[in-house]
Amino acid sequence: MRVDRRLAGFAAALSCLISASALADELRGTGDLGLVVERASGRINIIETTNPSVLHTVEGLGDLSHASAVFSPDGRYAYLFGRDGGLSKVDMLTGRLVERVMQAGNAIGGAISQDGTLIAVSNYDPGGVRVFDAETLAPVADIPAIYGDGAGRSKVVGLVDAPDQRFVFSLYDAGEIWVADFADPGDPQITRFADIGRQPYDGLITPDGRHYLAGLFGEDGIALLDLWDLDAGVRRILDGYGHGEDPLPVYKMPHLEGWASAGDVLFLPAVGRHEVLVVDRANWREVGRIAVRGQPVFAVARPDGRQVWVNFAHPDNDSVQIIDVPSREIIHTVEPGEAALHMEFTPRGGQVWISARDSNVVRVYDTRTFEPVATLPMETPSGIFLTARAHRIGL
Amino acid sequence: MRVDRRLAGFAAALSCLISASALADELRGTGDLGLVVERASGRINIIETTNPSVLHTVEGLGDLSHASAVFSPDGRYAYLFGRDGGLSKVDMLTGRLVERVMQAGNAIGGAISQDGTLIAVSNYDPGGVRVFDAETLAPVADIPAIYGDGAGRSKVVGLVDAPDQRFVFSLYDAGEIWVADFADPGDPQITRFADIGRQPYDGLITPDGRHYLAGLFGEDGIALLDLWDLDAGVRRILDGYGHGEDPLPVYKMPHLEGWASAGDVLFLPAVGRHEVLVVDRANWREVGRIAVRGQPVFAVARPDGRQVWVNFAHPDNDSVQIIDVPSREIIHTVEPGEAALHMEFTPRGGQVWISARDSNVVRVYDTRTFEPVATLPMETPSGIFLTARAHRIGL
Numbered sequence: 001m002r003v004d005r006r007l008a009g010f011a012a013a014l015s016c017l018i019s020a021s022a023l024a025d026e027l028r029g030t031g032d033l034g035l036v037v038e039r040a041s042g043r044i045n046i047i048e049t050t051n052p053s054v055l056h057t058v059e060g061l062g063d064l065s066h067a068s069a070v071f072s073p074d075g076r077y078a079y080l081f082g083r084d085g086g087l088s089k090v091d092m093l094t095g096r097l098v099e100r101v102m103q104a105g106n107a108i109g110g111a112i113s114q115d116g117t118l119i120a121v122s123n124y125d126p127g128g129v130r131v132f133d134a135e136t137l138a139p140v141a142d143i144p145a146i147y148g149d150g151a152g153r154s155k156v157v158g159l160v161d162a163p164d165q166r167f168v169f170s171l172y173d174a175g176e177i178w179v180a181d182f183a184d185p186g187d188p189q190i191t192r193f194a195d196i197g198r199q200p201y202d203g204l205i206t207p208d209g210r211h212y213l214a215g216l217f218g219e220d221g222i223a224l225l226d227l228w229d230l231d232a233g234v235r236r237i238l239d240g241y242g243h244g245e246d247p248l249p250v251y252k253m254p255h256l257e258g259w260a261s262a263g264d265v266l267f268l269p270a271v272g273r274h275e276v277l278v279v280d281r282a283n284w285r286e287v288g289r290i291a292v293r294g295q296p297v298f299a300v301a302r303p304d305g306r307q308v309w310v311n312f313a314h315p316d317n318d319s320v321q322i323i324d325v326p327s328r329e330i331i332h333t334v335e336p337g338e339a340a341l342h343m344e345f346t347p348r349g350g351q352v353w354i355s356a357r358d359s360n361v362v363r364v365y366d367t368r369t370f371e372p373v374a375t376l377p378m379e380t381p382s383g384i385f386l387t388a389r390a391h392r393i394g395l
Numbered sequence: 396m397r398v399d400r401r402l403a404g405f406a407a408a409l410s411c412l413i414s415a416s417a418l419a420d421e422l423r424g425t426g427d428l429g430l431v432v433e434r435a436s437g438r439i440n441i442i443e444t445t446n447p448s449v450l451h452t453v454e455g456l457g458d459l460s461h462a463s464a465v466f467s468p469d470g471r472y473a474y475l476f477g478r479d480g481g482l483s484k485v486d487m488l489t490g491r492l493v494e495r496v497m498q499a500g501n502a503i504g505g506a507i508s509q510d511g512t513l514i515a516v517s518n519y520d521p522g523g524v525r526v527f528d529a530e531t532l533a534p535v536a537d538i539p540a541i542y543g544d545g546a547g548r549s550k551v552v553g554l555v556d557a558p559d560q561r562f563v564f565s566l567y568d569a570g571e572i573w574v575a576d577f578a579d580p581g582d583p584q585i586t587r588f589a590d591i592g593r594q595p596y597d598g599l600i601t602p603d604g605r606h607y608l609a610g611l612f613g614e615d616g617i618a619l620l621d622l623w624d625l626d627a628g629v630r631r632i633l634d635g636y637g638h639g640e641d642p643l644p645v646y647k648m649p650h651l652e653g654w655a656s657a658g659d660v661l662f663l664p665a666v667g668r669h670e671v672l673v674v675d676r677a678n679w680r681e682v683g684r685i686a687v688r689g690q691p692v693f694a695v696a697r698p699d700g701r702q703v704w705v706n707f708a709h710p711d712n713d714s715v716q717i718i719d720v721p722s723r724e725i726i727h728t729v730e731p732g733e734a735a736l737h738m739e740f741t742p743r744g745g746q747v748w749i750s751a752r753d754s755n756v757v758r759v760y761d762t763r764t765f766e767p768v769a770t771l772p773m774e775t776p777s778g779i780f781l782t783a784r785a786h787r788i789g790l
Contacts, residue, residue: 027488029469030424031785050469050511073741074424074445075470093422114745116445163699163744164763183763208658209699209744228701228721263603264659264677282659304558304604304788306623326623346468347786349558349604350509368559368578390426391742391783393699 030075034386052374056095127153147174158203170200262305269296425470429781447769451490522548542569553598565595657700664691742783
């Protein structure tokens with residue numbers, strides 16, 4: 001009996017030491033973390049960029065096609081928006097699924113409020129925006145996208161956060177842009193802009209949080225709202241931008257998140273053409289076109305704006321081209337693998353992470369030498385999201 | 396005896412449970428951390444912004460007048476540059492001083508390389524830049540600021556990091572700007588620009604990492620280097636900027652870090668005048684002046700560029716004025732306390748933290764309502780640095 005007790009005490013002490021040590025190992029910063037969506041398997045891999053590697057794999061996240069993520073201001077929690085309406089909160093440090101709610105039948109993306117307390121999700125079905133407490137995922141507000149005679153609800157797309165605790169989004173079926181002010185979360189104030197153009201299919205906010213742009217599927221051009229001057233209303237820019245007069249079949253409408261802001265100009269994927277358009281930010285006019293290998297999907301600027309990396313729709317989606325911004329010339333082409341879907345720069349631009357879905361790898365490149373510095377095997381990787389997004393407006 | 400053993404086992408288990416629990420409490424993100432320099436006492440307070448509060452106090456950091464800090468890419472470690480040449484590495488999670496070296500006799504500021512592996516310090520005595528391994532603080536490179544006939548060494552000021560693993564700095568006595576390329580840390584490549592103007596006293600790099608500017612103490616004007624086009628050399632801008640023709644006594648030369656980039660313009664403190672100058676970023680010409688309460692020291696833009704907050708030299712250093720960027724009008728004045736020295740915005744701009752040295756408080760304001768949301772008592776607080784700087788170029 002005496003030996004047993006002594007052993008029991010020792011075992012208890014040992015087991016505690018082990019768990020204390022495991023916790024000490026987990027004590028780490030969150031600034032160099034990120035996640036990669038494994039699309040087909042409903043999983044994410046939590047990665048670190050300092051020593052490119054996978055730290056955790058998190059399962060049970062539902063349908064992750066077109067999934068995206070935002071992060072809490074402290075960088076600890078990821079909020080993952082699934083296609084099936086699932087909203088998942090994941091602890092980036094422990095790799096645990098902390099909370100999960102099925103908040104709609106069909107959803108597309110979301111945003112976190114400026115202060116980090118609210119998570120908004122844009123839903124196709126039922127059409128609207130639902131807002132949740134970031135801590136508990138308890139419901140806070142429901143904004144049905146009712147329009148016209150009030151009988152139907154519109155799909156909602158292009159949801160972003162904006163400064164001063166606002167969310168901005170577009171109503172696909174209604175052709176409207178709504179600005180929701182959550183300064184008082186219990187009583188959000190909605191400002192509606194109607195007749196902005198047919199079928200807005202995606203939106204973006206400029207990195208300074210000032211201009212909201214909605215791409216139009218039903219006609220050419222872009223709807224622009226200056227959030228510093230709501231009284232001026234929505235105006236139309238880039239009249240030729242779209243697929244109306246497109247001589248080529250469009251394999252994929254470009255994401256507006258893929259517009260690159262570099263210096264005084266924007267680089268944006270032309271719809272259906274093998275071109276990247278250059279637009280002057282001061283007047284929103286096209287000032288140039290750059291010939292590229294295929295139909296561009298994303299054009300993403302290195303954080304310093306010196307380079308723009310461009311990926312392509314099928315059948316050119318095995319390569320990524322790099323535009324030198326001052327000369328506006330293609331200076332390099334890399335081939336990360338089959339179906340290079342998504343690119344994410346580290347926040348100061350030294351690395352870019354590229355997912356090659358059909359080659360089942362994520363490749364990491366040095367943006368100065370264009371050499372691959374790491375290759376991580378993953379199953380059908382798609383979106384890549386780094387915690388540094390926690391500190392950016394609209395991401 | 397049997398009882399004693401049982402108790403001992405229980406006590407061991409309990410003590411381990413407590414330490415495991417203490418570690419679990421420390422498991423947290425680093426994205427919402429920061430530090431405040433307590434100037435007179437050689438201490439820093441580690442703070443969090445989510446619930447404004449002090450988490451740790453770290454002592455024994457030497458002379459912290461004009462101290463500044465940079466952060467590791469993961470947000471876990473702060474590197475603190477003291478006036479006495481001390482370089483200290485602090486663990487933001489545990490509040491422990493991890494490493495400290497006295498690397499020179501008299502120093503002013505430093506920078507962290509794009510990839511986070513190198514820490515550079517700019518020294519007055521001996522004049523030059525010393526570079527250290529970010530992990531261990533072991534010396535990596537020494538760049539003496541030798542100039543002219545090689546007999547003397549210049550004080551070095553305005554040291555910043557730049558994209559592609561470079562550091563840029565100015566030689567006060569030599570009137571030179573040097574660009575050091577650390578792509579190969581063992582063999583840094585230095586490019587020197589001479590005759591840039593007399594006595595550069597401070598420098599900054601624009602947030603995109605493209606333009607390096609050095610303020611001149613010995614003459615009016617600003618030296619500008621376009622890092623995208625080193626062949627073009629250094630040119631002079633803002634010929635009238637300085638204190639040469641100054642009708643007022645200059646209480647304090649404004650810091651160049653206090654230039655606010657907002658949209659297409661820069662806001663910069665006029666030297667000696669009660670004005671903030673507005674400069675067009677496209678051509679570096681002055682396009683306006685805004686009258687303010689005193690001699691401005693810092694003009695800092697809210698991260699979305701919608702507001703610029705301005706503090707002042709003695710005797711107006713009890714107030715901070717807020718400029719509305721589109722109208723260029725003062726829309727509000729706050730009074731944080733005596734000697735409001737430094738302002739730091741949370742990365743998405745919802746809060747600003749202001750140190751009021753002589754009132755021994757740090758006040759946190761909501762930037763939408765201008766209401767104080769927290770007041771933290773501290774001893775002679777000065778510089779405030781948030782970990783979000785880890786993800787910015789040149790900070």
